[in-house]
C-alpha cells in the first residue's frame with residue numbers, strides 16, 4: 001500500500017515513514033499481535049517476537065545506536081531472525097505459518113498465497129515479516145499470524161456464496177481474503193471509518209488478485225462507523241472485527257445469521273479474541289480463543305487524537 005500522500009499529515013502531525021526496526025519491534029507487541037496463547041489445541045510455537053523489552057533496556061550512545069540499528073546491522077539481522085528469519089516472499093510467509101500450525105486449511109493457504117501481502121503494506125515495509133505494521137492514522141495492518149488465525153476460525157463461514165463483513169478493514173487485506181473465499185456468488189463487505197484508509201484499500205485491492213471481485217461488486221469497501229455494522233448486506237455468515245471493542249456490539253450480533261460466526265477482540269489493556277457463534281434459535285455462544293492486542297474500536301476523533 002502506498003504511504004499516505006505527502007500532503008496528508010498523520011494525527012500525530014508527522015508524516016508516515018517506513019518504520020525502523022525498533023518501531024516494528026515495539027509495534028509487534030503493541031498492536032494486533034497474539035500476546036499469550038490460550039488456544040485449545042497446542043501448536044508448535046513460532047520463534048519469540050516480543051523483543052521490545054530488550055529494545056527498551058538498550059540505551060546505546062548515538063554512534064553505537066547507529067551501528068546497532070542501521071540496515072544489515074547486528075540488530076536488524078537479529079530482528080529478521082526473531083520475526084521471520086528474513087522471509088522475503090509471500091509464499092515463504094505462508095509456508096512459515098503452515099510450519100507453525102497456524103494455517104491448517106488448504107483453502108486458507110491457497111487464498112493467502114494468491115493475495116500478495118506486499119501489495120497491502122506501506123511501501124518499503126518488510127511485508128512478509130510476522131509483525132503488525134503502522135499504516136498511518138494511528139492504525140496498523142495486523143500481523144500475518146493474526147490474519148491467518150481469523151481466516152482459520154471463520155473458514156466454515158466463508159464458503160462460496162456466503163456473506164462476510166470486515167469491520168475496521170484498514171488496508172483491505174483481510175476483506176480481499178474473505179472475497180476470494182466466498183467467491184463471485186458471495187459478498188465481502190468492508191467498513192472502515194478513516195476515508196483515506198478506505199481510498200488506499202481500494203487501490204490495494206485493485207492491484208491484487210481480488211480486483212475482479214471488486215469490479216463485479218462481490219467485494220465492496222465503505223466509509224462508516226463499524227460499530228453499527230453494515231445492514232444493507234446483512235445477515236452475515238461471518239463477521240470479523242479488526243479493532244478491540246469494549247464489549248460485543250449489539251448491532252453486530254443482530255446482523256449475524258443463525259449459524260453465523262463473529263471473531264472480535266474485546267477489552268482495553270487486556271483483550272481476548274472472542275468467537276461468537278449464533279445458534280439456530282438466535283441465542284449466542286461465546287468462547288475466548290486467545291489473548292491479543294489490537295487498536296481500539298472507537299470514534300474517528302478519538303483515534304485521530306491518539307485515543
Ligand code: SAH
Nearest residue numbers: 139141142168169170171193226242297298
Ligand atoms: N484489519 C485491518 C486493520 C486493523 S487496524 C488490517 O489488518 O489491515 C484496526 C482498524 O480499525 C483501523 O484501520 C481503524 O481505523 C479501524 N477502526 C477503529 N474504529 C473503527 C470504527 N468505529 N469503525 C470503523 N473502523 C474502525
